[in-house]
Amino acid sequence: MKTAIEQFIEQLETPKYQDVFGVDLVLTIEKETKDKFIALEKEQLKNAFCAGWDKSKTSLMPNKKNYYSQEYLNKIQDENN
Numbered sequence: 001m002k003t004a005i006e007q008f009i010e011q012l013e014t015p016k017y018q019d020v021f022g023v024d025l026v027l028t029i030e031k032e033t034k035d036k037f038i039a040l041e042k043e044q045l046k047n048a049f050c051a052g053w054d055k056s057k058t059s060l061m062p063n064k065k066n067y068y069s070q071e072y073l074n075k076i077q078d079e080n081n
Helices: 004-015 031-056 064-080
Strands: none
Touching: 004 031
């Protein structure tokens, strides 16, 4: 399955026009540039997934700001007693 950016690049590189001599005019993108944008897209997808995952873990908590202290600091205090 191709990502959106891969499909976009493919569309850009598909010949659509011809010059007056009948030669196809094609936009070409360097491999390094393609790879850079594909890697950037994958990083953005990963970040979006992680952000959504983090939000879903804390969405049902009544007080999200104190979650860390309630969950972890209380355990440390209990272990020390």
